[in-house]
Amino acid sequence: MGSLTNTIQAVPLNHYILLSTIIFSIGVMGVLLRRNAIVIFMSVELMLNSVNLLLTAFSVYRGDASGQVFVFFIMALAAAEVAVGLAIIVMIYRNTNSIDINVLNRLKW
Amino acid sequence: MDNYIWLIPVLPLAGFVINGLGRNSLSKNIIGAIGSLLVLAAFGISLATFFQIRSTGASIDVTLFNWISVGSFNISFSFLIDQLSSIMLLIITGVGFLIHLYSIGYMHDDKGFGKFFAYLNLFVFFMLLLVMGSNYVIMFIGWEGVGLCSYLLIGFWYTNPSYADAAKKAFIMNRIGDLGFLLGIFLLASSFNSVAFADIFPKAASAAGVPFTLITLLLFVGAVGKSAQLPLFTWLPDAMAGPTPVSALIHAATMVTAGVYMIARSNILFVLAPTTMHVVAIVGLATAAFAALIAISQTDIKKVLAYSTVSQLGYMFLGLGMGAFTGAFFHVLTHAFFKALLFLGAGSVIHAMGGEQDMRKMGGLKGKIKITFWTMLIGTLAISGIPPFAGFFSKDEILAHTFEISTSFYVIGVITAGLTSFYMFRMMYLTFWGKFRGTHEQEHHVHESPASMTIPLIVLAILSTIGGFIGIPELMGGHHELEHFLAPVFEGSNKLLLEHHPAASTEWLLMGISVGLAVIALIYAYVKYVKNNHVPVADGEERPELVKLSYHKFYVDEIYDTLIRKPLDAVSVFFYRVIELSGIDGFVNGLGKGSIETSKGLRLLQTGNVGFYIFMMVIGIIAILVYSIFKI
Amino acid sequence: MSTFYFIAFLSIFFSILVISAKNPVHSILYLILTFFTFTIHYILMNAQFLAIVNFIVYMGAILVLFLYTLMLINLNKESEPVKPFMVKLAAVFGAGILMVVLVASLKSLGTSQPVVLKNPDLGLVKNLGKVLFNEFLLPFEVSSVLLLSAMVGAVLLATKDTKATI
Numbered sequence: 001m002g003s004l005t006n007t008i009q010a011v012p013l014n015h016y017i018l019l020s021t022i023i024f025s026i027g028v029m030g031v032l033l034r035r036n037a038i039v040i041f042m043s044v045e046l047m048l049n050s051v052n053l054l055l056t057a058f059s060v061y062r063g064d065a066s067g068q069v070f071v072f073f074i075m076a077l078a079a080a081e082v083a084v085g086l087a088i089i090v091m092i093y094r095n096t097n098s099i100d101i102n103v104l105n106r107l108k109w
Numbered sequence: 110m111d112n113y114i115w116l117i118p119v120l121p122l123a124g125f126v127i128n129g130l131g132r133n134s135l136s137k138n139i140i141g142a143i144g145s146l147l148v149l150a151a152f153g154i155s156l157a158t159f160f161q162i163r164s165t166g167a168s169i170d171v172t173l174f175n176w177i178s179v180g181s182f183n184i185s186f187s188f189l190i191d192q193l194s195s196i197m198l199l200i201i202t203g204v205g206f207l208i209h210l211y212s213i214g215y216m217h218d219d220k221g222f223g224k225f226f227a228y229l230n231l232f233v234f235f236m237l238l239l240v241m242g243s244n245y246v247i248m249f250i251g252w253e254g255v256g257l258c259s260y261l262l263i264g265f266w267y268t269n270p271s272y273a274d275a276a277k278k279a280f281i282m283n284r285i286g287d288l289g290f291l292l293g294i295f296l297l298a299s300s301f302n303s304v305a306f307a308d309i310f311p312k313a314a315s316a317a318g319v320p321f322t323l324i325t326l327l328l329f330v331g332a333v334g335k336s337a338q339l340p341l342f343t344w345l346p347d348a349m350a351g352p353t354p355v356s357a358l359i360h361a362a363t364m365v366t367a368g369v370y371m372i373a374r375s376n377i378l379f380v381l382a383p384t385t386m387h388v389v390a391i392v393g394l395a396t397a398a399f400a401a402l403i404a405i406s407q408t409d410i411k412k413v414l415a416y417s418t419v420s421q422l423g424y425m426f427l428g429l430g431m432g433a434f435t436g437a438f439f440h441v442l443t444h445a446f447f448k449a450l451l452f453l454g455a456g457s458v459i460h461a462m463g464g465e466q467d468m469r470k471m472g473g474l475k476g477k478i479k480i481t482f483w484t485m486l487i488g489t490l491a492i493s494g495i496p497p498f499a500g501f502f503s504k505d506e507i508l509a510h511t512f513e514i515s516t517s518f519y520v521i522g523v524i525t526a527g528l529t530s531f532y533m534f535r536m537m538y539l540t541f542w543g544k545f546r547g548t549h550e551q552e553h554h555v556h557e558s559p560a561s562m563t564i565p566l567i568v569l570a571i572l573s574t575i576g577g578f579i580g581i582p583e584l585m586g587g588h589h590e591l592e593h594f595l596a597p598v599f600e601g602s603n604k605l606l607l608e609h610h611p612a613a614s615t616e617w618l619l620m621g622i623s624v625g626l627a628v629i630a631l632i633y634a635y636v637k638y639v640k641n642n643h644v645p646v647a648d649g650e651e652r653p654e655l656v657k658l659s660y661h662k663f664y665v666d667e668i669y670d671t672l673i674r675k676p677l678d679a680v681s682v683f684f685y686r687v688i689e690l691s692g693i694d695g696f697v698n699g700l701g702k703g704s705i706e707t708s709k710g711l712r713l714l715q716t717g718n719v720g721f722y723i724f725m726m727v728i729g730i731i732a733i734l735v736y737s738i739f740k741i
Numbered sequence: 742m743s744t745f746y747f748i749a750f751l752s753i754f755f756s757i758l759v760i761s762a763k764n765p766v767h768s769i770l771y772l773i774l775t776f777f778t779f780t781i782h783y784i785l786m787n788a789q790f791l792a793i794v795n796f797i798v799y800m801g802a803i804l805v806l807f808l809y810t811l812m813l814i815n816l817n818k819e820s821e822p823v824k825p826f827m828v829k830l831a832a833v834f835g836a837g838i839l840m841v842v843l844v845a846s847l848k849s850l851g852t853s854q855p856v857v858l859k860n861p862d863l864g865l866v867k868n869l870g871k872v873l874f875n876e877f878l879l880p881f882e883v884s885s886v887l888l889l890s891a892m893v894g895a896v897l898l899a900t901k902d903t904k905a906t907i
Contacts, residue, residue, distance in 0.1 A: 010856050011745050017847050019810075020747045023756050025840035030760030031723055032832030038765055038811060040770050045803070046756055049779055056864075060786045063859040065872040071791055071872070075798055076884045080891030081805050086810045087898035093814050094901075101719045720828070727835045734842045 016057035023050035037089050037099040041082070048078055113553070114171045117154050117198065120147045124230035132223025141213035144226035148209050148233055153201035159195045163594065168192070170243060170307065177246075182302060189243030189306060193598045197240040197370055200445045204362045205233050207565035210356040211453050214561035215460060225265065225352065232258035233685055236363050240370060242399035244305040245294045248371065252290065252335065255364045256283045262359060263351040275347035277516060282344040285336015290371075293327030296320065306374065313377045325378050325385035332368030336422050339396045343666055349411040353456030356411060361418050361448040366441045369425045373598075376434050380602040387712040390430025390518065397423030398521055399663070401528040405535065406652075406659040408645050409466050410455050413536045417492065418448055420529060424507055427522060432606045433510035434599045435592045439580045440507060442591075443499035446576045447491035450569035454485035457558045457566065458540060462551055468539040469644055470551070472515075475541040477555045480563045481543050484570040489537050491573040493530035493627045501624070509619055519619075527626035534631045538638035540646075546644070582616075623669055745785060752778040769807050776800050786856070788864030 023046060030043030052071045059067025093099050115135060124147040128140050135143075162168065168191030177184040190198070209229060216225050235258060239251025264276030294304060300319045301309045313319075332338070337345035348360050359365070372379060372389070379385055396658060397420045404416035428437030442589075458667050459466055461478050476480050491498035494505065504526060512519040545552050557563070580591040596603075637643050661667075756776040762768045776799050783792035862868050873881055 002762045014847065015745075015749075016856065018844065019752065021840060021843045021847065022753055025836050025843070026753070026756045026760060026761050028727055028839055029832060029836030032720065032727065032835055033760060033829060035720065036765055038807065038814075039760070039768050042768055042807065043760055045772065045799075046759060046775065049776065049799075052791075053779060053782055055784060056786055056788050056791060057856060060788070060863060061854075063863060065863055065869055066876070068788055068791055068864055068869055069873050069877050070792060072869075073877075073880060073884055075794060076888060079798060079803060083891045083895040084805055084898070086806060087895040090810060090813065091898050099814060724831065724835055727839055731835070731839050731842050734839075734846060738842070738846050 013057065013061050017054060018052040019052040020057075023047075023053075035100050035102060037092070038086075040101065041085055041089070045078065045082070047098050048074060113154055113167060114158065114190060114241075115173060115201070117151045118234050118241060120154075121230045121233040121237065121273060123147060125227050125234060128230060129227035130224055135223065137213075137217065137222050139472050140223045140226050141209075144230055145206060145209040145213065147230065148202055148206045151233070151237070152199070152206050153739075155195070155198040155202045158190055159199055159417065161464070162190065162192060162195050166597065168597075172243075175460070182298070182623055184244060184246050184304060186247065187243040187305075188241040188247075190241060191598060193370070193373060194240045196438070196442060196595075198237065201233060201236050201240065201363050203238075203448050204445050204569075205229075205358060207568055208354050208358040208362075208449065208453070211357075211456070211562050211565040212352075214559045215354055215456055216352060219352075221265065225262075228258055228261050228265070229354075229358070232262065232359060232364075236367075239367055243307065244303075245297060246304050248374075249290065249294060250365075252331070252367065252371075253287065254517060255359070255367065256280065256287065259348065259359050259697060262355040264350045265351055265355065269350075272350040275344075275350040279344040279348050282341050283334050286331045289329075289334070290329045290331025293331060296324045296327065300324070310375075310377050310601065312604070313381060321378055321382040322384050325375070325382040326388065328371065328375060328378070328388055331386060332372055332426075333392065334368075335371075336368030336426070337396075337419050338368075338392050338423065338426060339399060340570060340665075342396060342400065342419050343662075343669065346412055346415040346662070349409075349415050351375045351511050352478050353411070353452060353459060356415070357449045357452030357456065360415070361452050363443040365418065366425070366445065367427065369422070369437055369441050372426075372429050373434050376599055376602040377605075379429070380605045386430050386432065388430070389426050393423045393426025393428075393430055394518055394525075395423070396420070396523055397427060397526045398528075399423075401525045401532065402659055403662050404532040406645070406656050407532075408468050408470050410458065410467055410536060410540065411452075413468075413532060414448070414451055414455055417451075417529065417533065420525065421448065421492070424504060424522070424525075427511060427518070428507035431507070431510045431518075432602070433507055434602065435511055435580075435595050436503060436506035438595065439591055440500075440503035442579075443491065443503040443573070443576050446569055447488045447498075447500055447573040450484060450488040450566065450573050453562070453566055453569065454481050454488060457481040457562055458485075460558050460562070461555045462547065463554045464529075465547060465551060468536065470547040471540045471545070472543040472547075473541070473545040474555065478557045480557060480566060483542075484563075484566040486537065487570045487573050489533045491513050491577075493533055493631065494526055494623055495530075495627055495631075496620075496624060497574075497577065498704050499573050499575070499577035502580050502582070505620055505623060506580065506582065508623060509616060512615075512619055523623050523626060526623050527630045529630075530627035531630035531634050534634040535638055538634060542605055542639045543642055627664065743783075748778050748781050748785070752782070765811055766808070769804060769811065771801055771905055772807075773804050776804070783864075786864065787861055790866045790869045 006092045027045075027047035027050065030046065031040050034040055034043070052074055055067045055071050055074075059065065059071075089099055124144050126280045127143055132140070136184070160167065164706035170187065171190050172185045174186050175183065176186040205308065209226070212225065216222055219225065232255060235251045235254025237251070239248055239255060241249060242248040260276050260280040260392070264273045264277050267273045267276070290674060297309060298304050301312065301316070303309060306738055313321075345365065347362055349356055400416045400419035400423060404413050404420065407413045407416060416578075421440070425437045425440050425444070428434070428440060457478065458471070458474065458481060461474070461481070462471060465471070487498065491500040494501045496502075508519060508522050508526070545555075580589050582589055658664075752775060755771050755778065758771040759768050759775060762771060776795065780795045780798045780800075783789075783795060
């Protein structure tokens with residue numbers, strides 16, 4: 001463990017930010033590209049996790065534990081969100097027999 | 110005594126409130142009694158004040174409360190009673206009381222009896238405020254107030270559209286003048302940092318950098334509107350639409366002389382602006398001559414008197430312009446007596462004729478309404494300047510003053526005096542001499558007016574006879590009491606004006622000329638209208654060109670109509686059609702339509718495609734980020 | 742140091758596979774792998790508590806929930822219609838521009854100091870627990886209410902509305 005942690009010490013903070021940005025953008029791309037509601041949901045999870053990673057990196061960088069506590073809260077929130085979101089998807093599937101988000105164009109004028 | 114000054118205006122105000130509230134519930138006798146007696150009480154206090162000032166020679170300045178206070182600029186609600194305003198108070202309350210008394214008889218059968226007395230009392234209140242105010246702002250309150258009452262009383266019989274129009278005309282014409290007056294006050298306030306007479310006048314002579322000419326011209330515009338001078342005189346003849354007592358009180362004796370009072374009050378300012386003095390004199394003279402020319406062909410008895418009022422007011426302004434402040438004010442005083450008398454007499458004639466005002470339908474009334482005839486004859490003699498009646502002294506003083514300064518002005522003035530004599534006697538002859546020209550019913554109806562109407566006539570006739578004796582010039586062995594009495598008011602101006610003392614022989618000659626002209630005109634009128642029984646032709650018939658011009662009042666109304674009203678109408682129509690309808694309305698409606706159309710278009714973006722929404726959201730986030738990066 | 746870059750490469754690689762896999766089940770499996778690399782990142786930063794929570798809650802609970810839902814719905818592979826090419830292009834462009842912009846804003850930040858673990862005990866359970874139950878006690882309790890309400894909501898949504906049909 002000690003040797004592992006020592007290796008990290010040379011990584012610049014910017015690289016962590018860059019990694020998070022890339023993963024976040026991939027998440028955005030997934031949301032835009034896919035029409036399957038569950039995959040879109042997963043992309044959202046991807047975005048959330050990239051932020052988690054960044055928060056942890058900042059927390060370590062500044063030596064402040066609050067960042068990690070926040071990550072913990074985000075995980076709790078994500079759990080709640082997934083529970084409700086998947087319930088909604090199940091409801092949609094039950095009513096429309098599809099989880100294509102284009103079926104939801106009843107939001108139209 | 111000073112503690113009771115405030116009662117003078119408050120008493121008529123109380124009358125207004127009581128009569129106004131009780132106009133339907135109180136009986137006519139009570140309303141008439143309240144209205145008249147309160148004015149009489151005010152007259153009593155004014156008389157006491159007058160004698161106090163006469164004995165002590167000091168003016169009374171009473172501050173009721175501090176009204177407006179902005180920084181170092183203060184306007185207090187205060188009254189100033191000096192020699193000038195004490196005489197005005199006597200005229201207003203004295204003549205006012207007589208006219209109230211007269212109205213009890215004259216208006217007895219009118220439905221609006223209570224309303225009439227309420228308005229009349231309100232008018233007296235505002236007029237008193239006008240003359241008692243110790244600063245220009247209080248004066249302006251009164252000035253506006255009398256304008257309002259004039260409007261209300263001209264349009265008293267408002268169910269007749271032409272009367273209502275006359276009222277509006279008077280109000281609007283006054284408004285033009287009031288604007289000038291108001292601007293003048295503003296200019297005074299900014300120049301002297303005060304509007305109080307006591308602050309301005311003593312400083313005026315030594316003040317530097319004050320635009321006196323502009324200030325006085327603006328004040329004069331106010332006077333022109335209120336006192337019906339050229340070019341704003343046309344409202345006064347139309348104002349005869351009101352009941353006759355109103356014409357007598359407001360449009361002859363008091364309100365229209367407010368302009369003269371105001372200029373006499375601000376005499377020092379005018380003396381410091383010689384240009385304005387010239388303008389005042391020219392306007393006054395032109396008005397006097399112009400109105401006299403119109404008056405000689407009018408057929409309505411009240412119109413003749415109205416134009417004669419305009420003409421006499423012109424004389425007053427001529428006197429003011431020539432620096433004869435005492436003379437002008439003397440004329441205000443005597444004019445109040447004889448013109449009120451003439452109007453009330455005309456009212457009595459109209460009353461006797463059952464509402465007929467056209468002189469062509471009168472005639473031969475001499476023997477039937479004796480009191481009216483004799484009192485009116487005295488009034489006519491007074492206005493024509495026949496000695497020893499009141500008008501002679503005052504008019505002669507103005508003319509004598511004019512002669513000293515400009516001979517040409519004097520010539521026009523004296524000819525106008527002859528014209529005055531002519532048209533007044535023409536009116537008398539047409540009304541009282543000759544044969545009766547009306548219908549049989551009217552002939553039976555003719556009767557002398559009740560005592561409440563004849564008593565004021567007699568009192569005013571006495572005043573018109575002896576009123577001039579307070580100003581007998583020294584030449585005739587008098588003391589000119591009025592001049593001595595008023596001297597403190599005009600002290601500052603008289604120092605600046607050059608003293609003229611014409612030779613005694615010249616003065617006698619001038620008097621002779623004016624009296625001679627008046628008598629010649631009198632005789633000419635007698636020959637034309639009594640001996641030859643000439644009667645002005647009916648409306649439809651042809652007249653000689655000059656008479657036609659005069660009869661149609663030189664088409665002044667028509668000229669104003671073409672020059673001012675029609676272009677204004679055209680501009681209004683243009684603004685309504687183009688600017689309002691297509692410009693402003695178009696813009697507002699366009700905005701509404703535009704947003705509706707835009708939203709109809711934008712609505713199509715709401716496809717319900719969630720992917721598209723998200724895409725747009727991402728684009729938005731990118732835009733915000735780009736903005737914040739490049740901003741930083 | 743090279744460990745970090747290797748894991749970072751794996752993270753990006755798997756996350757791209759997540760969004761590009763045709764079969765949703767494969768997507769979920771790739772997502773599990775992605776999260777696994779995240780766990781390794783946490784361990785590299787000695788955030789042991791987070792690593793464990795990430796491992797158990799995300800991979801163990803949430804992703805299993807995904808899988809479970811997917812099986813419940815029982816989608817065919819080809820059920821997802823293909824989007825038009827232009828839309829795909831627009832999506833890729835949008836996300837790409839977003840990334841470029843984010844990176845650009847990162848450049849303007851200008852910080853590039855190495856992440857140094859000043860306090861090796863920072864991410865340990867003992868240390869985090871102290872912070873969590875001292876400073877963040879109230880949010881912690883509130884989050885329990887959030888989870889409870891989410892549970893109630895999920896149950897309410899997923900049950901068939903029997904009353905409405907009657």
